[in-house]
Amino acid sequence: MPYFDAASSAPLHPVARQALQASLDEGWADPARLYREGRRAGLLLDAAREAAAEAVGCRPDELVFTPSGTHAVHAGMSGVLSGRRRVGLGLTVSAVEHSSVLHAAAAHEAATGGAVSEVPVDRYGAVTPDTYAGALREDTALACLQSANHEVGTEQPVAAVAEACRSRGVPLLVDAAQSLGWGPVEGAWSLLTASAHKWGGPAGVGLLAVRKGVRFAPRGPADERESGRSPGFQNIPAIVAAAASLRAVRAEAAAEAVRLRALVDRIRARVPELVPDVEVVGHPEHRLPHLVTFSCLYVDGEALLHELDRADFSVSSGSSCTSSTLTPSHVLRAMGVLSEGNVRISLPAGTPEAAVDRFLEVLPGVVSGVREKLGAPAGSGGAGTVAGTDGVGAPLVVDALGRRCPIPVIELAKVFGEVPVGGTVTVLSDDEAARLDIPAWCEMRGQEYVGEQPADHGVAYVVRRVS
Amino acid sequence: MPYFDAASSAPLHPVARQALQASLDEGWADPARLYREGRRAGLLLDAAREAAAEAVGCRPDELVFTPSGTHAVHAGMSGVLSGRRRVGLGLTVSAVEHSSVLHAAAAHEAATGGAVSEVPVDRYGAVTPDTYAGALREDTALACLQSANHEVGTEQPVAAVAEACRSRGVPLLVDAAQSLGWGPVEGAWSLLTASAHKWGGPAGVGLLAVRKGVRFAPRGPADERESGRSPGFQNIPAIVAAAASLRAVRAEAAAEAVRLRALVDRIRARVPELVPDVEVVGHPEHRLPHLVTFSCLYVDGEALLHELDRADFSVSSGSSCTSSTLTPSHVLRAMGVLSEGNVRISLPAGTPEAAVDRFLEVLPGVVSGVREKLGAPAGSGGAGTVAGTDGVGAPLVVDALGRRCPIPVIELAKVFGEVPVGGTVTVLSDDEAARLDIPAWCEMRGQEYVGEQPADHGVAYVVRRVS
Numbered sequence: 034m035p036y037f038d039a040a041s042s043a044p045l046h047p048v049a050r051q052a053l054q055a056s057l058d059e060g061w062a063d064p065a066r067l068y069r070e071g072r073r074a075g076l077l078l079d080a081a082r083e084a085a086a087e088a089v090g091c092r093p094d095e096l097v098f099t100p101s102g103t104h105a106v107h108a109g110m111s112g113v114l115s116g117r118r119r120v121g122l123g124l125t126v127s128a129v130e131h132s133s134v135l136h137a138a139a140a141h142e143a144a145t146g147g148a149v150s151e152v153p154v155d156r157y158g159a160v161t162p163d164t165y166a167g168a169l170r171e172d173t174a175l176a177c178l179q180s181a182n183h184e185v186g187t188e189q190p191v192a193a194v195a196e197a198c199r200s201r202g203v204p205l206l207v208d209a210a211q212s213l214g215w216g217p218v219e220g221a222w223s224l225l226t227a228s229a230h231k232w233g234g235p236a237g238v239g240l241l242a243v244r245k246g247v248r249f250a251p252r253g254p255a256d257e258r259e260s261g262r263s264p265g266f267q268n269i270p271a272i273v274a275a276a277a278s279l280r281a282v283r284a285e286a287a288a289e290a291v292r293l294r295a296l297v298d299r300i301r302a303r304v305p306e307l308v309p310d311v312e313v314v315g316h317p318e319h320r321l322p323h324l325v326t327f328s329c330l331y332v333d334g335e336a337l338l339h340e341l342d343r344a345d346f347s348v349s350s351g352s353s354c355t356s357s358t359l360t361p362s363h364v365l366r367a368m369g370v371l372s373e374g375n376v377r378i379s380l381p382a383g384t385p386e387a388a389v390d391r392f393l394e395v396l397p398g399v400v401s402g403v404r405e406k407l408g409a410p411a412g413s414g415g416a417g418t419v420a421g422t423d424g425v426g427a428p429l430v431v432d433a434l435g436r437r438c439p440i441p442v443i444e445l446a447k448v449f450g451e452v453p454v455g456g457t458v459t460v461l462s463d464d465e466a467a468r469l470d471i472p473a474w475c476e477m478r479g480q481e482y483v484g485e486q487p488a489d490h491g492v493a494y495v496v497r498r499v500s
Numbered sequence: 501m502p503y504f505d506a507a508s509s510a511p512l513h514p515v516a517r518q519a520l521q522a523s524l525d526e527g528w529a530d531p532a533r534l535y536r537e538g539r540r541a542g543l544l545l546d547a548a549r550e551a552a553a554e555a556v557g558c559r560p561d562e563l564v565f566t567p568s569g570t571h572a573v574h575a576g577m578s579g580v581l582s583g584r585r586r587v588g589l590g591l592t593v594s595a596v597e598h599s600s601v602l603h604a605a606a607a608h609e610a611a612t613g614g615a616v617s618e619v620p621v622d623r624y625g626a627v628t629p630d631t632y633a634g635a636l637r638e639d640t641a642l643a644c645l646q647s648a649n650h651e652v653g654t655e656q657p658v659a660a661v662a663e664a665c666r667s668r669g670v671p672l673l674v675d676a677a678q679s680l681g682w683g684p685v686e687g688a689w690s691l692l693t694a695s696a697h698k699w700g701g702p703a704g705v706g707l708l709a710v711r712k713g714v715r716f717a718p719r720g721p722a723d724e725r726e727s728g729r730s731p732g733f734q735n736i737p738a739i740v741a742a743a744a745s746l747r748a749v750r751a752e753a754a755a756e757a758v759r760l761r762a763l764v765d766r767i768r769a770r771v772p773e774l775v776p777d778v779e780v781v782g783h784p785e786h787r788l789p790h791l792v793t794f795s796c797l798y799v800d801g802e803a804l805l806h807e808l809d810r811a812d813f814s815v816s817s818g819s820s821c822t823s824s825t826l827t828p829s830h831v832l833r834a835m836g837v838l839s840e841g842n843v844r845i846s847l848p849a850g851t852p853e854a855a856v857d858r859f860l861e862v863l864p865g866v867v868s869g870v871r872e873k874l875g876a877p878a879g880s881g882g883a884g885t886v887a888g889t890d891g892v893g894a895p896l897v898v899d900a901l902g903r904r905c906p907i908p909v910i911e912l913a914k915v916f917g918e919v920p921v922g923g924t925v926t927v928l929s930d931d932e933a934a935r936l937d938i939p940a941w942c943e944m945r946g947q948e949y950v951g952e953q954p955a956d957h958g959v960a961y962v963v964r965r966v967s
Contacts, residue, residue: 058512066814070505101733103723136721235735236737265568347538
């Protein structure tokens with residue numbers, strides 16, 4: 034039963050399980066106490082901190098444990114924003130950060146009125162160092178950039194952005210949740226956050242590293258634990274398991290990365306061959322070794338996930354934080370790529386080749402089944418199946434109001450054959466996804482996306498047939 | 501090796517261990533995902549929530565899991581203070597709350613300027629419902645009261661205070677960290693918080709119950725987990741273990757409470773007989789079954805703990821949050837009782853009678869050893885050993901500047917025999933503990949504490965010999 038969603042949460046690594054069980058007897062007491070049980074717990078905590086710091090590439094006294102990666106991000110961001118308040122309230126983030134970063138940015142904006150600048154990304158989901166540097170201002174207190182994107186796997190130019198930040202005196206927080214298991218983050222970052230359950234450690238453990246010299250003032254109520262940066266009683270057995278498994282995962286990382294990269298390459302190459310009308314998104318080379326994302330035209334993402342689950346494949350669609358909403362993932366939107374029928378595959382360490390082969394066998398039937406149910410154009414569908422006509426007729430209007438993704442695009446494709454070359458078709462839609470998917474359809478089909486204009490109900494998206 | 505500090509953290513209950521191990525295979529995936537692994541994790545989480553809610557006495561949808569009791573307190577307090585901002589910024593707490601409550605109160609005061617009223621306690625550490633009710637004002641947004649005190653075990657009149665709050669429309673948050681394993685909290689509370697590692701569950705799990713109808717607006721960045729009240733990926737195996745062990749501990753609670761209460765009664769009765777100059781603090785009847793606290797004159801708490809640890813007894817002194825500082829515990833200070841040589845004993849479930857007997861054998865020698873090293877007055881010491889003289893001589897001054905607890909009290913006791921009945925002695929001290937311990941000494945010795953006055957250095961504490 035192949036689980037292909039390691040980027041959400043990885044199954045517990047055997048070393049994590051072993052370390053957890055071994056430390057249940059010694060790790061339950063309060064490490065701040067001076068008696069025997071407390072000293073033992075304290076020793077475990079110290080050793081875990083040293084191991085984790087070594088893997089991160091920082092000093093043990095620069096690293097604290099938090100209850101999750103989300104807490105690490107929230108604490109790291111608010112600590113710098115408070116500590117550098119005299120510099121200003123400016124905050125710079127990439128447009129494709131994890132929702133925990135964007136939520137903290139929104140909370141900062143709401144609470145202080147500080148301006149948040151979002152750095153745009155290219156079609157692969159990457160920022161460029163120059164664009165990022167251009168977003169830094171005099172009053173920028175903090176900059177945030179993920180090491181690699183959680184939805185499409187694209188690696189960010191962290192070292193170059195860190196250098197740009199350093200030269201302007203702005204601390205850079207790197208959210209390394211998706212990459213820390215694969216290796217340390219290079220470059221002169223100032224803060225780093227991560228989450229143990231992403232590399233096969235237990236849930237309940239995040240890491241926050243803050244380099245010496247970074248002005249940091251914890252916000253909100255604190256206590257004396259974890260250098261005053263993460264309040265609450267530490268879960269030491271989980272922390273021990275997190276550190277032990279990080280070390281174990283790192284020992285296997287180089288070889289496993291090569292192996293999984295080959296499997297992902299196979300998916301990247303084969304899926305567009307096996308399934309018509311697919312767009313593979315994310316950078317083809319500068320990417321996480323285990324993660325690949327693609328979108329399928331004329332497919333409802335939830336239905337696709339459901340059918341894949343029935344076929345025993347567990348995958349995700351965009352970010353967990355948006356999969357239950359009606360809006361497409363903010364990452365895909367920022368990239369300007371097709372969002373419908375989006376599938377993210379992230380292979381856990383140890384995924385056998387046969388599981389990937391089986392996925393490639395199953396996928397075409399699953400996609401065509403979903404398309405059939407939706408009444409999508411068959412084959413490579415759309416414009417190609419109808420003979421073009423010359424001359425410009427009356428403009429065609431497709432009313433897709435009240436219909437959800439992927440119906441507006443399906444309806445567009447269905448009528449497109451009737452549009453003469455040079456003529457336009459207007460799609461009326463009140464579905465947020467249409468704003469992303471209609472231009473993406475035009476790009477995939479080589480047709481011209483004219484633009485959108487307000488309509489009595491919803492929005493009118495105009496497409497011109499050029500071939 | 502008897503561990504007598506269950507109030508800090510209890511060893512893992514066998515049921516918690518079992519449940520933890522059993523759920524490691526099923527509880528690692530994201531419960532928000534719709535695929536098989538996610539659904540399984542979600543089912544575990546739902547079942548744990550139902551079990552915990554039943555033990556708390558609330559609806560499952562009123563209960564969220566947090567990463568610790570501290571997080572539950574912080575989230576609960578800030579949520580109500582934000583949600584009821586239109587009512588006002590007033591916050592009422594007892595003077596003997598856990599530091600997590602007091603830290604959140606201080607953060608509230610610092611961030612918003614809202615006034616915090618501290619309700620005083622009696623010599624047993626309890627508030628009275630009338631005094632508490634009198635502290636509620638028009639602009640009181642939230643009231644907090646622990647179910648039982650963590651340092652001295654005294655139970656608070658929660659049901660009466662809850663009624664007083666209810667009649668004034670003020671929600672009451674009950675910190676039930678120390679008592680939830682023994683039973684549900686009675687009365688019409690509005691919010692309740694607790695911490696699993698206090699009842700033998702794993703660390704990393706707190707509970708926050710918020711009754712329907714309480715205005716609640718989570719502060720700071722949130723996500724979609726735990727009803728938006730506790731962000732970050734849930735640690736489901738730990739949550740399952742917490743709920744299972746709460747149920748198991750409750751099944752044993754009635755019988756174990758009777759057994760431990762008898763052991764604690766024995767300590768309460770025997771310690772003052774076996775060790776001279778001891779004050780047992782906390783309510784003799786309205787108290788937690790497993791906890792007893794006493795203070796020993798002329799004894800340094802840290803030295804006492806160290807010697808008890810050498811004799812294989814793990815106990816604590818006051819709150820963990822103050823044991824490493826130079827100031828006496830805020831609880832003992834609020835009670836106005838002796839703080840020097842303070843020992844808290846909290847028996848974990850299953851503590852054998854023989855361990856308590858052995859403690860009572862060991863304690864007298866340990867205390868007299870510490871006293872001897874400090875040069876404390878022997879036997880019942882102090883005034884009793886010197887014949888009183890009539891008439892008032894020149895006022896005696898003891899310079900204890902720069903000397904830490906318990907030295908100022910020891911120096912007072914040493915010279916007290918030279919003071920004629922009716923005469924005074926002045927102790928100069930710059931140690932915070934003297935403010936508490938010199939009046940406490942007077943009470944124990946039946947002498948008159950005249951008062952304090954500022955001095956060139958430190959404070960002058962004046963004592964009159966009356967017998």
